[in-house]
Amino acid sequence: MEEDPIIKKVKEIYGPVIKSVPKIRSPDLMIKYLKERYKLIVKPYIVYLTIAAFMNNRPVLYEGPPGTGKTEIGEAILSLWAGRTAFVLPCSESYDEYRVIGDFHPAMAMAKGFNEESFIPRPLLAALILDTGVLIDEIRRSNEGFQNLLLDIIDKRRIIVPELRKTYYQYSDGFQIIMTSNPLDIAQNELSDAFMRRIIRIEFRYPTPEEEYEIIMLRLGDLSQYLTDGIISRAIKIVGELRRKAIYKPGTADLVSWLTITAILAKTRNKSKADIHDLLDAGRSVLLKDPEDENIVEELLG
Numbered sequence: 001m002e003e004d005p006i007i008k009k010v011k012e013i014y015g016p017v018i019k020s021v022p023k024i025r026s027p028d029l030m031i032k033y034l035k036e037r038y039k040l041i042v043k044p045y046i047v048y049l050t051i052a053a054f055m056n057n058r059p060v061l062y063e064g065p066p067g068t069g070k071t072e073i074g075e076a077i078l079s080l081w082a083g084r085t086a087f088v089l090p091c092s093e094s095y096d097e098y099r100v101i102g103d104f105h106p107a108m109a110m111a112k113g114f115n116e117e118s119f120i121p122r123p124l125l126a127a128l129i130l131d132t133g134v135l136i137d138e139i140r141r142s143n144e145g146f147q148n149l150l151l152d153i154i155d156k157r158r159i160i161v162p163e164l165r166k167t168y169y170q171y172s173d174g175f176q177i178i179m180t181s182n183p184l185d186i187a188q189n190e191l192s193d194a195f196m197r198r199i200i201r202i203e204f205r206y207p208t209p210e211e212e213y214e215i216i217m218l219r220l221g222d223l224s225q226y227l228t229d230g231i232i233s234r235a236i237k238i239v240g241e242l243r244r245k246a247i248y249k250p251g252t253a254d255l256v257s258w259l260t261i262t263a264i265l266a267k268t269r270n271k272s273k274a275d276i277h278d279l280l281d282a283g284r285s286v287l288l289k290d291p292e293d294e295n296i297v298e299e300l301l302g
């Protein structure tokens, strides 16, 4: 039988960007791979719940403050689960089926009609066809129509392309979905009850100081030689205070970036270890993102 032209097109367009990775189904092994291969320290409950949801073919929602690794962890878990790199879709208000399922090349559709030839498959359809995961980032930034469309696809595990009178089905279990969201972000859309009922919600929290220390060591690699334990603990403590008091709450991502810049500053200033000046210079740039936080950042750094 001849291959469906859309499946063929998806393989041509998206095949080269999808890479093979080890396919892992055991949660403990996944935790080990997340650390060694992706430099991610992931709390076991996150991995266990996500895998349980996938085994039940249910979509997952990661909710929590910014910079806690939701996007990177989600992408890594989806990839390891499927044994292939996942797609990441960053949501915006204008997202609709044409952006994620497929649309038609305007000139070609004019000339040849709305058919397979003029159809351009987009990532959600590609993921279903290639049997790999999809990370839908910042789902609350999308509109209700888009969320309903997703629900329908997730529930029935198939995508209909009405213009082509075609339906594509999930054929194995690599096609799984993780969404991320930060419920405290301003100007975000509510997720409907129907939506919340269907998803497995997993809450992300800030890591403990010990976990953050481990993450810093893992992420900085060779650069960590420029940092003393004293400098690192000071940074972890200040970040903790800012999460309680400031408007811009630094995540682990900010902490890693602060200490990375600190170490590079020390290196370029020909010092063997970063001192407090390097820490403060980097800190002002990385931590002060909201003008209203100026006093509190200065007080904590000073």
Ligand SMILES: Nc1ncnc2c1ncn2[C@@H]1O[C@H](COP(=O)(O)OP(=O)(O)O)[C@@H](O)[C@H]1O
Pocket (backbone or CB within 6 Å): 039, 040, 041, 042, 065, 066, 067, 068, 069, 070, 071, 072, 073, 180, 207, 215, 219, 251, 252, 253, 254, 256, 257
């Ligand atoms: N658990 C973690 N393990 C390793 N790095 C982490 C972790 N959490 C956050 N990070 C840091 O934050 C970055 C990823 O943050 P990101 O996935 O964008 O967070 P979010 O999506 O929650 O805003 C990583 O590049 C790393 O520097």
Ligand SMILES: [Mg+2]
Pocket (backbone or CB within 6 Å): 067, 070, 071, 072, 137, 180
């Ligand atoms: Mg994110």
